[in-house]
Amino acid sequence: MADALVTGAARGLGLALVRQLLDRGDRVFAAARGGSEREALRESKRAHPDSLMPIALDVADPQSISDSVGEVRKHTDKLDLLINNAGIAGEHGGNSSTAPEPLGRVEQRNSLQVFAVNTVGPLLMVQAYRGLLARAKAPRVVNITSRMGSIEDKSSTGYYSYSASKAALNMVNKILSRELSPEGIVTIVVHPGWVQTDMGGSHATLPPEKSAAALIRLVSALSEKDSGAFFNHDGSPLPW
Ligand SMILES: NC(=O)c1ccc[n+]([C@@H]2O[C@H](COP(=O)([O-])OP(=O)(O)OC[C@H]3O[C@@H](n4cnc5c(N)ncnc54)[C@H](OP(=O)(O)O)[C@@H]3O)[C@@H](O)[C@H]2O)c1
Numbered sequence: 471m472a473d474a475l476v477t478g479a480a481r482g483l484g485l486a487l488v489r490q491l492l493d494r495g496d497r498v499f500a501a502a503r504g505g506s507e508r509e510a511l512r513e514s515k516r517a518h519p520d521s522l523m524p525i526a527l528d529v530a531d532p533q534s535i536s537d538s539v540g541e542v543r544k545h546t547d548k549l550d551l552l553i554n555n556a557g558i559a560g561e562h563g564g565n566s567s568t569a570p571e572p573l574g575r576v577e578q579r580n581s582l583q584v585f586a587v588n589t590v591g592p593l594l595m596v597q598a599y600r601g602l603l604a605r606a607k608a609p610r611v612v613n614i615t616s617r618m619g620s621i622e623d624k625s626s627t628g629y630y631s632y633s634a635s636k637a638a639l640n641m642v643n644k645i646l647s648r649e650l651s652p653e654g655i656v657t658i659v660v661h662p663g664w665v666q667t668d669m670g671g672s673h674a675t676l677p678p679e680k681s682a683a684a685l686i687r688l689v690s691a692l693s694e695k696d697s698g699a700f701f702n703h704d705g706s707p708l709p710w
Contacts, residue, residue: 471495471496471497471521472495472496472497472550472551473496473497473499473545473546473548473549473550473551473606474491474496474497474498474499474549474550474551474552474553475498475499475501475525475542475549475551475552475553475599476488476491476498476499476500476501476553476555477501477502477527477529477553477554477555477556477591477595478501478502478529478555478556478557479498479500479501479502479511479524479555480500480502480503480504480508480510480511481510481667481668482665482667482668482669482678483555483614483662483665483667483678483681483682484500484502484553484555484556485510485514485678486678486679486681486682487553487555487682487685487686488500488511488514488522489514489679489682490679490682490683490686491551491686492514492517492518492521492522494686495521496521496550496551497520497521497522497523497545497546498518498521498522498523499523499525499541499542499545500514500522500523500524500525501525501526501527501538502524502525502526502527503526503527503528504526505524505525505526505527506524506526508524511524512524523541523542523545525538525541525542526538526541529554529556529587529591529592529594529595530583530586530587530590530591532594535591535594535595535598536598538598539598539599539602542599542602543602546602547602547605548602548603548605548606548609549599549602549603549605549606549609550606550607550608550609550610551609551610551611551612551689552595552596552599552603552609552610552611552612553612553614553685554591554592554595554596554611554612554613554614555614556587556591557587557588557614557616557669558583558584558587558588558632558669559584559629559632559669560580560581560583560584560631560632561577561580562575562628562629568628569626569627569628569629570628570629571628571629571630571631571632572627572628573627573630576630576631580631581630581631584631584632584635585631585634585635585638587635588632588635588636588638588639589635589636589638589639589642592613592639592642593642593646596611596646596650596657600650600653600655603650603653603655604653604654604655608654608656609653609654609655609656610655610656610657610658610689610692611646611650611655611656611657611658612657612658612660612685612689613639613642613643613657613658613659613660614659614660614662614685615636615639615640615643615659615660615661615700616632616633616636616661617661617702617708618632618633618636619633619634619635619636619637619638619639619640620637620640620700620708620709620710621637621710622709622710623708623709639659640659640700640710643657643658643659643698643700644698647697647698648698650697651694651697654694655697656692656693656694656696656697657697657698658692658696658697658698658699658700658701659699659700659701660685660688660700660701660702660703661700661701661702661703661708662676662681662684662685662703663675663676663680663681663684663702663703663704664676665677665678665681666678676703681703684703684704684705685703687705688701688703688704688705691705
């Protein structure tokens with residue numbers, strides 16, 4: 471049985487990924503702030519009592535990351551798939567006539583929190599789970615980035631912290647791919663599309679179920695040569 475861990479698992483894209491990984495027969499460590507206290511995870515647990523393992527995890531808290539590894543190790547000695555999905559857009563501080571987080575409204579506290587969750591969190595997760603990943607047959611790390619982190623593609627203003635945190639995540643992924651390739655660990659960044667979640671809003675084009683299905687298809691087709699790549703959800707490459 472494949473073992474998968476998804477962060478930010480109790481709502482949005484993370485929850486859709488958890489449900490579809492369960493449907494395909496994986497054992498899923500659903501990592502979320504509040505763990506088994508989250509109603510969406512309790513519900514999934516009732517439907518999949520043996521294969522869903524809710525785990526308490528705050529990706530901005532190194533102790534919580536380390537504790538989560540201890541919890542996962544109680545059930546398995548390997549991890550086949552780590553999906554670093556948790557992410558925040560941060561406080562925008564704009565209004566309807568300005569771009570979100572315009573110049574003049576950038577705040578250090580907000581910016582650092584966005585980087586802690588979107589960039590440093592995924593890096594610390596891979597560092598903490600490296601041992602378990604290295605024991606899987608074909609380990610995969612999927613870092614959910616955003617097209618807004620593409621420097622080449624950037625045409626809009628605002629969203630300084632979010633866009634920069636995802637560009638930095640893309641770099642983190644590239645370095646990880648170089649370091650972890652010898653251990654057979656494939657690590658990618660992928661833009662999930664514009665998804666109808668709390669973050670994406672109701673005007674977004676993709677329901678979370680469709681985005682999750684596309685991401686799982688992409689992961690299933692990955693090979694070692696893909697490590698380090700920046701993909702769109704449909705598997706096409708995105709510019710850095
Ligand atoms: N929606 C889009 O259109 C879109 C586009 C491009 C990229 N993305 C990326 O896709 C990923 C999922 O986003 P989404 O659309 O599902 O957003 P969402 O609905 O706002 O959900 C965000 C998720 O991240 C979790 N999270 C936030 N801070 C956390 C922390 N410190 N520790 C652990 N979990 C934390 C949240 O958990 P809580 O429930 O505990 O708050 C929630 O599960 C993010 O990385 C986002 O940047 C989304």
